[in-house]
Amino acid sequence: MPHAVSDLRAARLARSAKPFLARGGFKRERCAGCRLAPSHCMCALRPSLTTRAGVCLLMADIEPLKPSNTGWLVADVVPDTFAFGWTRTEVDPALLNLLGDPQWQPYVVFPGQYAAPERVVRAVELPDSLRGAAARRPLFIFLDATWTEARKMFRRSPYLDQLPVLSLEPGQVSQYKLRHSGRDDHLCTSEVAALCMNLAGEHLVERTLQAYLAVFTHHYLRAKNQQPIEWEGAAHQRLREVIGTPEGPGRHRPAAATG
Numbered sequence: 001m002p003h004a005v006s007d008l009r010a011a012r013l014a015r016s017a018k019p020f021l022a023r024g025g026f027k028r029e030r031c032a033g034c035r036l037a038p039s040h041c042m043c044a045l046r047p048s049l050t051t052r053a054g055v056c057l058l059m060a061d062i063e064p065l066k067p068s069n070t071g072w073l074v075a076d077v078v079p080d081t082f083a084f085g086w087t088r089t090e091v092d093p094a095l096l097n098l099l100g101d102p103q104w105q106p107y108v109v110f111p112g113q114y115a116a117p118e119r120v121v122r123a124v125e126l127p128d129s130l131r132g133a134a135a136r137r138p139l140f141i142f143l144d145a146t147w148t149e150a151r152k153m154f155r156r157s158p159y160l161d162q163l164p165v166l167s168l169e170p171g172q173v174s175q176y177k178l179r180h181s182g183r184d185d186h187l188c189t190s191e192v193a194a195l196c197m198n199l200a201g202e203h204l205v206e207r208t209l210q211a212y213l214a215v216f217t218h219h220y221l222r223a224k225n226q227q228p229i230e231w232e233g234a235a236h237q238r239l240r241e242v243i244g245t246p247e248g249p250g251r252h253r254p255a256a257a258t259g
């Protein structure tokens, strides 16, 4: 089923005069559901969760087109994922409506050193800590872009200026092997989302995002290197342990499997 990021990708492709060829990617046919080669499709592994927290992706122009973009994975896992293309001069009214919707408490996820100190928070309000009807659902806003673009987006989006800035200190090195930012502490969007879900007390979603990213990485690299999927490998086993998804097409879980 299409989601916010796949819709944004389709809209962006429709505006392109020339077909987009992913640099370093494979130029074979891709599954519309997961962007992988059909032989390495992982659509059957898409989790089905309910979450209290939501995610809003503000995506730089070509970000939805990159096969390695992990905002797509967030949209697979978190049902309330919204995605908007970012431009300096225009803002989608639907984005403003979302930010003004009283059911949500938006947080701009960004390093605190770039924001005025009074905006910076390091924790998310949890329902247990609030009394009565005041418990709004956290909405994590990610600037999905290169680091240079993200800083520009942060500076030039006045509709974000009044929102709290959630500053993360992950203290962990990215395991993500597909993209290299040159910063050791750089996390991909899906990893940042996992950390935010941890802060929101959504631990099943956090673990699912981590396990699903590992499965995607496996499928992506295997497709790139034209190697078969290891359906019984560590990444798939971990995802099954977390959410108990069905196996890949035509596969059966061994009777002796535990977990």
Ligand SMILES: [Zn+2]
Binding pocket: 031, 032, 033, 034, 035, 036, 041, 042, 043, 044
């Ligand atoms: Zn697929």
